[in-house]
């Protein structure tokens with residue numbers, strides 16, 4: 023018996039986004055063009071002919087508290103052969119595997135879902151794996167996220183970020199559930215749509231690192247944690263009381279009112295979460311609920 | 317030393333679910349993970365979770381589809397348990413707040429998936445895995461379960477009773493990546509391995525760089541067999557530079573595959589005259605590789621997937637996320653140029669041999685998730701069947717380890733009376749440690765298994781400390797990256813979608829060389845702080861062991877079943893091969909044996925041709 027038969031039309035897919043949610047209106051190219059027009063593009067893209075078949079010049083931040091010669095932060099130069107499609111993460115991986123195995127950075131998924139590799143690339147917080155070398159001016163300067171303690175090379179201490187995320191009680195708290203094991207809670211499409219963007223956060227800390235307020239006030243919850251609170255506060259499956267509890271958490275002294283709507287978090291978020299908007303909306307909700315002001 | 321009742325190694329979907337279940341069953345539970353939980357590769361799953369939730373569907377249909385999809389190499393009690401428990405577990409996620417996509421009436425949406433007789437794939441946009449992972453991590457935070465994150469587990473602590481079936485697991489040895497401290501973790505009740513897939517054994521994979529088969533290798537060296545390791549699923553359309561997956565949706569919408577000469581090779585060369593680009597995953601993957609091997613690949617590496625003719629409007633409407641992926645990860649604009657694609661390793665159906673309670677033949681040692689083989693997927697996994705496996709069997713393992721009574725398992729584990737020894741295949745080289753000098757304990761071998769139970773943990777910790785010192789004190793030799801690259805290349809060249817007796821033998825020889833070179837491995841980075849060089853050197857050792865079992869399994873199984881294709885015998889051979897391949901590590905050598913597949917559970921599953 024043969025199993026090698028051709029199988030007709032298998033719509034099978036791991037990801038098959040037939041989903042209306044997945045449809046957008048603009049291609050990344052169009053979006054990028056628009057961004058550029060608006061002057062948001064971080065810098066001029068290098069003409070590809072400049073780099074194709076050439077080497078990429080990286081300047082990478084180095085620091086190790088233990089190792090002589092690395093205790094004083096310095097920049098190391100690496101020259102990596104360019105390949106079409108190369109990302110910043112590919113480039114540092116190449117440098118590590120071919121030139122210096124002590125070059126240290128976090129990374130895992132290589133596809134912008136694990137949130138490990140937010141670096142400060144040419145002066146902007148971005149995911150290494152989602153940043154094309156061909157879009158960057160050379161030399162490409164790669165540093166750890168600013169405003170976070172450096173552990174080694176590009177690795178920063180994430181504990182503070184995690185503490186802030188945990189501080190907003192980031193878990194569903196609805197106790198009253200439908201009867202019957204197989205009965206789900208109902209949620210309208212509109213409500214799911216409302217929280218959708220906020221649920222996309224990958225905990226990369228790029229936003230926190232870009233935020234001036236967070237840099238000045240260590241206790242400020244920061245955009246990601248506030249967004250996490252938003253994700254629950256706006257979810258209709260939780261009762262009003264829980265929502266009020268959540269609003270109280272974010273409108274504390276180091277909460278939403280600290281935000282001065284500078285939009286830096288929104289600009290760097292690799293998941294395009296409208297962070298500033300979410301923060302503003304929580305402020306409005308808090309006012310509506312007549313909660314105490316700071 | 318740290319001490320807990322249950323220690324869960326790994327914090328992907330399977331590990332988190334196991335930890336929550338063990339905690340709920342009253343055990344003092346801790347998670348030890350080399351990545352922070354939210355970084356786990358479960359977050360990359362897009363498509364969905366199969367569960368029979370709706371009228372017109374039932375667990376029997378789901379179990380039937382799973383058995384058929386597995387090409388009759390799944391064990392019926394496993395497939396049935398999956399199908400029976402998936403609905404409750406999926407709704408449990410909803411009760412924990414998972415943002416599933418919704419219908420107009422507010423219920424969770426389901427969609428059709430390949431190989432399913434009912435649209436039962438429950439999903440949350442194109443980010444199902446991300447949400448599943450985050451929702452469960454939230455529950456772990458809520459319960460205050462202790463997480464040791466960025467702790468790398470180096471070895472298991474088991475005694476070395478002569479028969480693995482008499483061994484017991486007492487804990488693990490791990491090191492704190494940030495500080496370099498090596499510590500023991502004592503597990504009073506059990507250790508659950510939930511370390512994910514071994515995709516990094518191949519040089520092109522949709523899996524994360526963290527998917528290095530650590531749990532597989534640790535269990536294997538401790539004496540638990542690895543099962544059906546030859547069954548690896550390859551995905552035909554992944555991006556060449558990163559392995560990022562391009563959805564089958566592109567071909568479903570009418571995307572066309574071209575070779576370098578601009579020929580529509582699926583038809584031109586007769587790979588699939590009827591269904592063309594829509595042929596099944598393995599047929600397309602083999603066609604692509606044939607094109608490249610015969611010199612018609614683009615840059616000798618990949619083929620083109622073109623969707624430009626669909627028109628901008630349709631592309632934007634239906635395949636927008638594909639444009640983003642091609643742009644972000646390959647620097648290609650799918651609206652103006654074709655996208656480069658090639659086959660990539662995607663999923664391992666095999667894994668650590670466990671029963672439906674997650675238990676291995678070593679008492680106190682469990683495995684769940686992609687690192688385990690219950691076996692639910694047999695020869696081939698259906699899309700949307702891995703995520704339910706994580707939650708269903710993660711939970712069972714957690715409960716059982718915590719002491720809950722789940723009844724006697726029907727599936728056997730380990731070497732026992734029901735097995736049959738492999739006697740026919742001659743091996744090209746002696747696999748396993750084969751008497752290599754294990755000085756410094758750094759060989760890819762079984763060293764680290766201690767003798768007496770007294771002070772077992774302490775001695776295991778000392779052994780690992782010595783190994784680290786050895787690796788770090790050594791000033792020259794080979795670096796792991798070199799060995800890893802060589803290993804990955806051999807696996808991709810010879811144990812890929814194309815498998816020939818000759819090729820697999822070549823791979824086994826290269827693996828043997830890698831093992832020999834590994835004798836001389838050293839860690840160049842002198843720092844104890846966040847030494848990823850050290851961690852990766854450990855991982856590479858695990859990859860060698862895992863790759864060897866994949867190649868050995870592929871060599872002995874001379875038939876075509878599920879995802880495993882053999883040139884010499886391109887037929888499914890039910891007469892001889894309705895059995896699992898098991899490989900266990902005995903005194904430094906792999907021992908290969910077989911156990912019959914169980915096709916009878918609550919229902920009976922007659923092998924039928926796998927066509928849809």
Ligand SMILES: Cc1cc2nc3c(=O)[nH]c(=O)nc-3n(C[C@H](O)[C@H](O)[C@H](O)COP(=O)(O)OP(=O)(O)OC[C@H]3O[C@@H](n4cnc5c(N)ncnc54)[C@H](O)[C@@H]3O)c2cc1C
Pocket residue numbers: 036037325326327328329330331348349350351352353356357358359360361362363364365366444445467468469470510511512513522523524526527530531561662663684685686687699700701702703704706
């Ligand atoms: C791109 C992609 C898409 C997919 N889509 C789907 C889909 O739509 N539906 C579906 O059902 N399946 C899908 N799958 C398969 C599924 O996602 C995986 O099989 C599953 O997520 C694996 O989960 P896990 O918990 O077993 O392992 P992982 O999520 O990989 O977690 C492994 C954990 O183990 C830890 N770990 C590993 N080694 C060590 C060590 N030595 N010490 C300490 N900790 C360690 C890691 O830190 C990590 O936390 C997809 C897979 C991929 C790659």
Ligand code: SF4
Pocket residue numbers: 222223224225226227228229230245246249290291292293294295297
């Ligand atoms: S909100 Fe955006 S930038 Fe901030 S942590 Fe989440 S994904 Fe990263």
Ligand code: FES
Pocket residue numbers: 111129130131132133134135136137138139149150151152
């Ligand atoms: S490596 Fe995972 S987000 Fe970049």
